[in-house]
Amino acid sequence: MYLNVLSQCTPVPLFDGMWRDPGDRSATGYRSLDYWTWLAGRLEAACVDALFLADIHGVFDVYRNSWRPAVRHGVQVPVVDPMLVVAALAATTRRLGLAVTYSTSYHAPYQCARLFSSLDHLTEGRIGWNIVISDTRLGVRAGLCEYLPHDDRYARADEYVELVRRMWEESWSDGAVVRDAERDVFTDDALVRAVRHQGSYFHMDTPHSCEPSPQRTPVLYQAGASARGMAFAARHAEVVFVTLAGPKTGAEQVERLRGLAVAAGREPDDLRILHGTPFIVAESAAAARVKADAYQELTSTEGQLAKWCQWSRVDLDSYPQDADAFEVIGADGGSITAFLSQLDGERSWTVADVRRLVATPKRPHRYDRHMLFGTPAQIADRMEEWIERTGIDGFNLFPCPPTGGIDDLCDLLIPELADRGLVRRAYDPAERTLRERYFGAGRARLRFDPAATALRPA
Amino acid sequence: MYLNVLSQCTPVPLFDGMWRDPGDRSATGYRSLDYWTWLAGRLEAACVDALFLADIHGVFDVYRNSWRPAVRHGVQVPVVDPMLVVAALAATTRRLGLAVTYSTSYHAPYQCARLFSSLDHLTEGRIGWNIVISDTRLGVRAGLCEYLPHDDRYARADEYVELVRRMWEESWSDGAVVRDAERDVFTDDALVRAVRHQGSYFHMDTPHSCEPSPQRTPVLYQAGASARGMAFAARHAEVVFVTLAGPKTGAEQVERLRGLAVAAGREPDDLRILHGTPFIVAESAAAARVKADAYQELTSTEGQLAKWCQWSRVDLDSYPQDADAFEVIGADGGSITAFLSQLDGERSWTVADVRRLVATPKRPHRYDRHMLFGTPAQIADRMEEWIERTGIDGFNLFPCPPTGGIDDLCDLLIPELADRGLVRRAYDPAERTLRERYFGAGRARLRFDPAATALRPA
Numbered sequence: 048m049y050l051n052v053l054s055q056c057t058p059v060p061l062f063d064g065m066w067r068d069p070g071d072r073s074a075t076g077y078r079s080l081d082y083w084t085w086l087a088g089r090l091e092a093a094c095v096d097a098l099f100l101a102d103i104h105g106v107f108d109v110y111r112n113s114w115r116p117a118v119r120h121g122v123q124v125p126v127v128d129p130m131l132v133v134a135a136l137a138a139t140t141r142r143l144g145l146a147v148t149y150s151t152s153y154h155a156p157y158q159c160a161r162l163f164s165s166l167d168h169l170t171e172g173r174i175g176w177n178i179v180i181s182d183t184r185l186g187v188r189a190g191l192c193e194y195l196p197h198d199d200r201y202a203r204a205d206e207y208v209e210l211v212r213r214m215w216e217e218s219w220s221d222g223a224v225v226r227d228a229e230r231d232v233f234t235d236d237a238l239v240r241a242v243r244h245q246g247s248y249f250h251m252d253t254p255h256s257c258e259p260s261p262q263r264t265p266v267l268y269q270a271g272a273s274a275r276g277m278a279f280a281a282r283h284a285e286v287v288f289v290t291l292a293g294p295k296t297g298a299e300q301v302e303r304l305r306g307l308a309v310a311a312g313r314e315p316d317d318l319r320i321l322h323g324t325p326f327i328v329a330e331s332a333a334a335a336r337v338k339a340d341a342y343q344e345l346t347s348t349e350g351q352l353a354k355w356c357q358w359s360r361v362d363l364d365s366y367p368q369d370a371d372a373f374e375v376i377g378a379d380g381g382s383i384t385a386f387l388s389q390l391d392g393e394r395s396w397t398v399a400d401v402r403r404l405v406a407t408p409k410r411p412h413r414y415d416r417h418m419l420f421g422t423p424a425q426i427a428d429r430m431e432e433w434i435e436r437t438g439i440d441g442f443n444l445f446p447c448p449p450t451g452g453i454d455d456l457c458d459l460l461i462p463e464l465a466d467r468g469l470v471r472r473a474y475d476p477a478e479r480t481l482r483e484r485y486f487g488a489g490r491a492r493l494r495f496d497p498a499a500t501a502l503r504p505a
Numbered sequence: 506m507y508l509n510v511l512s513q514c515t516p517v518p519l520f521d522g523m524w525r526d527p528g529d530r531s532a533t534g535y536r537s538l539d540y541w542t543w544l545a546g547r548l549e550a551a552c553v554d555a556l557f558l559a560d561i562h563g564v565f566d567v568y569r570n571s572w573r574p575a576v577r578h579g580v581q582v583p584v585v586d587p588m589l590v591v592a593a594l595a596a597t598t599r600r601l602g603l604a605v606t607y608s609t610s611y612h613a614p615y616q617c618a619r620l621f622s623s624l625d626h627l628t629e630g631r632i633g634w635n636i637v638i639s640d641t642r643l644g645v646r647a648g649l650c651e652y653l654p655h656d657d658r659y660a661r662a663d664e665y666v667e668l669v670r671r672m673w674e675e676s677w678s679d680g681a682v683v684r685d686a687e688r689d690v691f692t693d694d695a696l697v698r699a700v701r702h703q704g705s706y707f708h709m710d711t712p713h714s715c716e717p718s719p720q721r722t723p724v725l726y727q728a729g730a731s732a733r734g735m736a737f738a739a740r741h742a743e744v745v746f747v748t749l750a751g752p753k754t755g756a757e758q759v760e761r762l763r764g765l766a767v768a769a770g771r772e773p774d775d776l777r778i779l780h781g782t783p784f785i786v787a788e789s790a791a792a793a794r795v796k797a798d799a800y801q802e803l804t805s806t807e808g809q810l811a812k813w814c815q816w817s818r819v820d821l822d823s824y825p826q827d828a829d830a831f832e833v834i835g836a837d838g839g840s841i842t843a844f845l846s847q848l849d850g851e852r853s854w855t856v857a858d859v860r861r862l863v864a865t866p867k868r869p870h871r872y873d874r875h876m877l878f879g880t881p882a883q884i885a886d887r888m889e890e891w892i893e894r895t896g897i898d899g900f901n902l903f904p905c906p907p908t909g910g911i912d913d914l915c916d917l918l919i920p921e922l923a924d925r926g927l928v929r930r931a932y933d934p935a936e937r938t939l940r941e942r943y944f945g946a947g948r949a950r951l952r953f954d955p956a957a958t959a960l961r962p963a
Contacts, residue, residue: 056623058691067686074684074691078626078716080596104615105711114699114712121691125682125716127623134589135596135627138538157562157647158612165514165585168536169593189615190702190709224583226532228525231805233516233532233579241572244648251648253563254572258536258583347689 048434048469049441049485051146051286051321052090052456054449055101056083056127061325063122063350065342065448073449078127084139086453093457094471096484097144097175098136099268099443100129104153105185109378110356111364117357120350130162137170142474144481146175146268146286151207152183152200153191156249157256159207160214163265164257172261172480172491177268178283180204180276182360184379197380201275203248208267208283210249213242215264216493218255234258264493266481270323281307285493286319286485288443292389293417294436297322301438317494319485322433323443326419328426328455335421342447346408355405359383368399419444423463431469506892506927507899507943509604509744509779510548510914512907513559514541514585519783521580521808523800523906531907536585542597544911551915552929554942555602555633556594557726557901558587562611563643567836568814569822575815578808588620595628600932602939604633604726604744609662610641611649614707615714617665618672621723622715630719630938630949635726636741638662638734640818642837655838659733661706666725666741668707671700673722674951676713692716722951724939728781739765743951744777744943746901750847751875752894755780759896775952777943780891781901784877786884786913793879800905804866813863817841826857877902881921889927 058066058074066074076082090098106124107117117124133145145166149159159176166174180200186192195203223238244251269284271277280287281304289304291297305315327342329335356362360381373384375398387396390404417433419426419442433439446452464470477488486494516524516532524532534540548556564582565575575582591603603624607617617634624632638658644650653661681696702709727742729735738745739762747762749755763773785800787793814820818839831842833856845854848862875891877884877900891897904910922928935946944952 064689066684066691067689069686078623078718080627084596104619104714106714108711115694115697118692118694118697118712119690124712124714125677125692126619126714127626128620130589131592131595131620131623131627134592137589138542138593138596153613154616155611155647155649157649161562161584162586162589165536165589168585169538169589185711188709188711189613189714190707191613191615219583226524228527231522231525231808232577233524234576234583236573236576239573239576249648251646253566253643253646254576254582256562256564256582256584256647260536350689 048430048464049319049321050095050461050464050470051097051099051144051441051443052095052453053099053101053323053443053445054086055123056129056132057123057125058121059123059350060101060449061445062342062346062447062449063120063354064345064347066121067345068342068448068451071448071450074121076450078125080132080135083132083136087136087140087143089453089457091140091143093461094474095143095461096441097146097481099146099175099177100133100148101177102126102129102148102150102179103185104150104181104191105189107353107357108185108188109360109362110353112362116349116353120347120353122347122350122353130166133166133174134169137166137173142173144173144175144266144484145170146177146266146481148177148179150179150181151204152179152181152195153186156207156210156214157251157253160211161256163211164215164255164260167260167262167265168257172482174262175266175268175286175481177270177288178204178208179270180279182357182379198275201279204279205282206246206248210242210244210246210251212264212493213244214255215259218242219257219259221259224258262480262482262491266485277304277307280304281313281318282311284318285482286321288321288323289439290323291433291437291439294433297433297437297439305438319440320438321441321443322437322439323445324419325445325447326426326452326456326460327447328419328421328423328460330422330459332421332425339420343408345448348406348408351408352402352406359386363398363402363405366398368397368402370398372396372398372401423459426460427463427467427469430464431467506888506922507777507779508553508919508922508928509555509557509899509901510553510911511557511559511781511901511903512544513581514587514590515581515583516579517581517808518559518907519903520800520804520905520907521578521812522803522805524579525803526800526906526909529906529908532579534908536583538590538593541590541594545594545598545601547911547915549598549601551919552932553601553919554899555604555939557604557633557635558591558606559635560584560587560606560608560637561643562608562639562649563647565811565815566643566646567818567820568811570820574807574811578805578811580805580808580811588624591624591632592627595624595631600631602631602633602724602942603628604635604724604939606635606637608637608639609665610637610639610653610658611644614665614668614672615709615711618669619714621669622673622713622718625718625720625723626715630940632720633724633726633744633939635728635746636662636666637728638737640815640837656733659737662737663740664704664706668700668702668704668709670722670951671702672713673717676700677715677717679717682716720938720940720949724943735762735765738762739771739776740769742776743940744779746779746781747897748781749891749895749897752891755891755895755897763896777898778896779899779901780895780897781903782877783903783905784884784910784914784918785905786877786879786881786918788880788917790879790883797878801866803906806864806866809866810860810864817844821856821860821863824856826855826860828856830854830856830859881917884918885921885925885927888922889925
């Protein structure tokens, strides 16, 4: 079973209001290396596979058509840049995998390729790239990009990923760097080639600036829920984040993803599929309920609305409250139909109903029977059940609250999983790189690369 | 006397071929955190003010109209990204200043502002930004930017720097982040404002994504030799890198720079001016000569040509070798007239003469009588003379070779300077930030900001 832990370099990675937990240190720690060193050190001591740092650019501004609610409640703002935190953690950890979000929408492919090659060198092969395709409306306000409609964003991202993979895989042959002092040859330039590309969105005519790193291409992570997103993940990703509604529909989603990978010419287990989920664990079920109740009290109502409206691209404040929620069309084609169908597609929902639902603090132990909630043994049972019934390969865990959740995970849950033989008690020294941790010793490099192959110059 | 040390995350920061020195570790160390941790640790133990990491994007390709010579001789390629190395060094050092090159030509202002705010948080106020304006022809080939003529690049950079300074200085008031758990207010949004900008090159309408860091604006470094470059430095820079030909003309250049700063509304000592220079130090003058001779032998002839032609933008290989060098016009208006005038403006030079001069390995102790060369006492004498005669504030030192030069500096030169009371033996705990190290305790923030003031919304 693979375990990733999600965090983000912002006071409240996911659970709005949780920075108010008296024991939480994320409100100041998110910008402090002492905090990140502590957090990564705990995960490494517990032999977690990878820490994954999410990221956003710009400030959420759909709700009330204003960035003020997000700023007021610390909803993914302020931030620090996670690439820099990962670089620092390269110095303070030795084995922990480090995966980080980097958007294809905001930065040149050259820069992406250079940064991840650099990180792969500095971490000695422990780096993963979570490929995201961003909401360009935020990027436009930040001066980071031009506006693009949804489908064009995916077409552009396809070209982007193919281009950076060529930089990593094709520009420098193994053995190009000879460091031959006698002949004054640092690199045998006959083994280096320029990446020549004239595409719809990008152009390039230069060699990659970095020598091959241990993994060359970072482990490619992706989360995509839409049809286009799943196709993208099946084509490019090695580790896929999914959020499954329940074991039954989850099994179908996992099967569909592996099917898409096979259709793209890959093996079904070339994808490691991780279910993303919060967890609340305590030594007794009663203590877990107390914890959940406390968290519920801390939830920021307006913070939840700011985040939910951003994600759905529907400003619940701007419609008549008695309007039919199924009819609401948000910015950039945003809609809440899919969200409502997940809940109860049969009943009717007004905007006010949805707003009430979103703003009401969740009671995890009642709201979601599939959630990882309870004692370590209860949660371990549920995790085993998830894996058996859906065919996922592991979990992407959301600590709640950000600081205490790390302690709970390392002190309570992981020892139980290790006792059951579900997770490692020590990193395998034969698996030197992050890719080998997912796919076995000796497989430090990308196995199959249909996209890059297709682009190879004749 | 201020001491900066220059390096670059590439096998040969400056002296092409020096990676061949038997004791040098830069050829593999440039991409290893162990190497950078060692190097920064030595400088910190010696109480150097700051490590400064230079950077380039793309691969040099003027000489022979090809990137192959640069690749072959390791001339600033391969690289790793210095922002990431600085982030890692934030975790392994506590007091050393960390300055890094970041180009205004390749990345969005939003990204620049976010990265340096992040680094300033993570280093707790030890970060400096060396503002560079890049040769966009390399950037075009790398798909990083559009081509811009020289003067437009400066106009664009002016707008860029003014915009990022507004993000740092104006978007979040001190005290905006309240972390008031009881009221569920993380940030008082009344104390945050969007940066609204519609300029010739950039647009923005969003608050900065980061809360104020210890210095807000990183210490602004700049090196500019052209008239436009000096005007830019006088307007924006706090620490200016100069390369002075000798004490006499150097004094004029320093005076001119301070005069330009005053004309821009600043105090003469709002600029700290550092003379950039290599040094070769040994315990005896004879040993220094042996060292210099060895370095001369290691110099890469073709590597020097690749670098020189890039900097001058004149491909010495593409002209008739008997052509008058004063008449040669290179790419993008490149010319070698200024270079020749520095040497001997009276005599005539053919392209072949220049080529011979550039390709011939330098013998520092004969070639340049102003160079820092000899015993620690001899060099210290010369440094004192430089300061007295030119009015510079200190030095930006180029270790040669990259690894051994660090040892020489820390083992030989700095102890001599400390014995004379010219440099500190311990960091002053009252100077918490890098800016305070240059300008005194209590001055962690920018003192004067005419550019940002001019842009402030009415």
